[in-house]
Amino acid sequence: MIDDKPIMEQVHEYQNVVLEILAEGMVIDDAFQAAALIEKLPPSWKEYRNYLKHKKRDMSLEDLVVHIRIEESNRQKDKNDLVNEFSSKANLVEQNQLGKSENFQKFTRGKGPNKKFEKRENKFKKHDKVIAAVVSEVNLVNNISEWVLDTGATRHICTNRNLFLEYEEVNDGENVFLSDARTAKVAGKGKVILKLTSGKTLALNTVLHVPNMRRNLVSGSIAQ
Structure with missing residues (x-):
């Protein structure tokens, strides 16, 4: 299998x-x-x-199939919990950015029409998700222990060797290809345990150790 x-x-x-x-x-x-x-x-x-x-x-085979079905259901629930946790963090960043815009609007509203502000506010609302993504990126660069769910990633990637529960060095010249056409060397692979805010843990297998990456990536395929 x-x-x-x-x-x-x-x-x-x-x-x-x-x-x-x-x-x-x-x-x-x-x-x-x-x-x-x-x-x-x-x-x-x-x-x-x-x-x-x-x-x-x-x-019996019948009993085993029931056990496997239950285990698969539990694993899928853990995956969904992880996806929801990442989604909540992303929404929090976005809401914080929108809150700043709303507060600024309340502060200036009593001063009469402000065409320049309205134009700026409309521009902000149009790109608020992009801004939130940029803020998330900055936070991740400053704290490489953070993990981000990447729907475009086909493999789990971790930058920190100390986070691996099981580890095997890789010396076959394997690389990962980045979106800007650069490559990053894979130093090893193994198993990482993620601790969710719900108190549950999620095991990520065959995680690639890529020291030169700026952030830890959880492949979006876990949500499938």
């Missing part, structure tokens, strides 16, 4: 293969069917696979 394909879709494919084999008259022990599926779980499910392998009681 692979991480780039929905887990339940792959589980159903496995079930179909088992049914085809059984239809041919072959006998496969139910516990063996479940054990084989556990071994096939994708890399990002490594910890869950180890957890299942150390369970004392064998599960």
